[in-house]
Amino acid sequence: TQLLEQSPQFLSIQEGENLTVYCNSSSVFSSLQWYRQEPGEGPVLLVTVVTGGEVKKLKRLTFQFGDARKDSSLHITAAQPGDTGLYLCSPGGSNYKLTFGKGTLLTVNP
Amino acid sequence: IAGITQAPTSQILAAGRRMTLRCTQDMRHNAMYWYRQDLGLGLRLIHYSNTAGTTGKGEVPDGYSVSRANTDDFPLTLASAVPSQTSVYFCASSFSGASGDEQFFGPGTRLTVL
Numbered sequence: 183t184q185l186l187e188q189s190p191q192f193l194s195i196q197e198g199e200n201l202t203v204y205c206n207s208s209s210v211f212s213s214l215q216w217y218r219q220e221p222g223e224g225p226v227l228l229v230t231v232v233t234g235g236e237v238k239k240l241k242r243l244t245f246q247f248g249d250a251r252k253d254s255s256l257h258i259t260a261a262q263p264g265d266t267g268l269y270l271c272s273p274g275g276s277n278y279k280l281t282f283g284k285g286t287l288l289t290v291n292p
Numbered sequence: 293i294a295g296i297t298q299a300p301t302s303q304i305l306a307a308g309r310r311m312t313l314r315c316t317q318d319m320r321h322n323a324m325y326w327y328r329q330d331l332g333l334g335l336r337l338i339h340y341s342n343t344a345g346t347t348g349k350g351e352v353p354d355g356y357s358v359s360r361a362n363t364d365d366f367p368l369t370l371a372s373a374v375p376s377q378t379s380v381y382f383c384a385s386s387f388s389g390a391s392g393d394e395q396f397f398g399p400g401t402r403l404t405v406l
Contacts, residue, residue, distance in 0.1 A: 284334035
């Protein structure tokens with residue numbers, strides 16, 4: 183049983199479009215982190231969400247933690263080529279430390 | 293240096309050879325980690341260390357060993373490389389090792405075992 187499911191696995195869109203990617207599980211997490219990995223580099227933390235229902239905004243990126251703390255979404259408004267990368271979620275909690283989803287590979291075409 | 297450095301950047305290795313991947317951080321973080329990243333399998337934890345002098349096994353530890361003699365360095369050794377160890381290897385560190393701590397990643401080492 184996979185701990186985390188990220189969807190879609192691949193997403194290719196045009197510059198200016200909006201998109202949402204998801205991180206889902208049947209388990210409850212104490213927190214959840216989103217990382218972005220650009221080609222040829224290591225992942226970089228974007229945000230940590232902690233409270234059920236929490237919404238955090240980072241410029242054009244909006245992160246939401248589900249009310250039951252089992253899922254999270256990342257919405258990007260007016261995507262730009264610089265948003266291209268692999269988006270990874272990682273749950274918090276003593277039983278899930280250091281686990282990552284397989285990620286969503288986003289390509290934003292100019 | 294600032295952050296985490298890894299060496300080498302890439303390496304082609306004959307099967308059966310011994311190889312050590314180096315990782316150094318200058319942030320005085322207590323915890324350090326080694327991951328491998330494979331297409332379709334994501335990032336998988338190999339070994340970790342919550343503090344100097346201690347190490348632990350992750351999800352895929354077989355064929356790898358680590359040591360943590362000091363805070364800054366966390367080398368990963370492949371005693372006898374096999375082709376299935378072809379991967380991109382990332383070293384990371386975090387302040388305390390607590391769940392939810394931000395992890396800082398190095399640029400990765402691309403290893404090919406022939």
